[in-house]
Amino acid sequence: MAEPMQGEKGEFRSGFATVVGRPNVGKSTLVNALTGHKVSIVSDKPQTTRNRIHGVYTSPGLQIIFVDTPGIHRPRNLLGDYMVEVARKSLTEVEVVLWVVDGSVLPAGGEQHIAGFLSGLSVPVILVINKEDLIPAEILPGRIEVYRGLYPFSHVQTVSALNGTGLKELMDAIGQFLPPGPQYYPADMVTDQPQAFVLAEIIREKAITLTRDEVPYGIAVGIEEITKRSEELIYVRATLYTERESQKGIIIGHKGQMLKAIGQLARQDMEAWLGVRVYLDLRVKTKKEWRQDQVALRQLGYD
Ligand code: GDP
Ligand code: MG
DSSP: OOOOOOOOTTOOEEEEEEEEOSTTSSHHHHHHHHHTSOOSOOOSSSOOOOSOEEEEEEETTEEEEEEEOOOOOOOOSHHHHHHHHHHHHTTSSOSEEEEEEETTSOOOHHHHHHHHHHTTOOSOEEEEEEOGGGSOGGGHHHHHHHHHTTSOOSEEEEOOTTTOTTHHHHHHHHHHTOOBOOOOSOTTOOBOSOHHHHHHHHHHHHHHHHOOTTTGGGOEEEEEEEEEEETTEEEEEEEEEESSHHHHHHHHOGGGHHHHHHHHHHHHHHHHHHSSEEEEEEEEEEOTTGGGOHHHHHHTTOO
């Protein structure tokens, strides 16, 4: 078991905290809650996060770079291979790992798979039992014990990423594992993702949220143009890609209603993020079976 580090008083501490776990347990919600900003998109569908996302938290004397990752699962296509590889690579050269689980359900095969993934790591692993708000108080102690048995954790914390319980305690625990180190990013920086990536993710989140069945998994977004039209207006041209021609019709919707709804919601979030008005020019195209196509994956930034 790794010992918490003892820094000198007044020393700046910093480091990387990678967040791993099964799809849909609340990793991205947790990173957003801990950083206080929406750096990573969230939905009720598994496998929403496809890339490694950095969310930066800075306070006097401390900087934590949270690394949000795609959920660890058994991949069924090239995109899945890529996503799991992102999660695996994010485990190296970090100071601490946060393994997030959904405490409202019992551990299953997915957890055993992740325990295997983590075995042999020398970094401290903190167990974060999320969705505390959904766990009846009388079963909580037993639930904690079951999860604790999965791995030689350095620390265990129950939280609700949704309503904020346990987050302060979790932050303190993470701080204990960070060594003295530099401030990697400016204090006002919340993510290092490029602007085009953030905007594409906003569109993808709205499209995933408003669609169902197989459609969300086959959605990708490309940003073709970002132009400052004036001090108050930014023009964004983007394309939503679907895997099949039939899905294109679903995304466009009856009389274009679906595409309009996606565009409206995305524009509102973009305006909140950029602090200026946005003109969003959004269209839809089919990129046949792109999740199985190495070239298409690269074009869409999954490489
Ligand atoms: P990820 O795939 O692990 O990144 O999970 P997300 O952050 O995308 O969240 C998956 C779903 O779980 C979303 O519908 C969230 O709103 C929900 N969720 C996340 N944290 C909590 C929580 O603490 N309590 C409850 N009730 N729901 C949560
Ligand atoms: Mg996620």
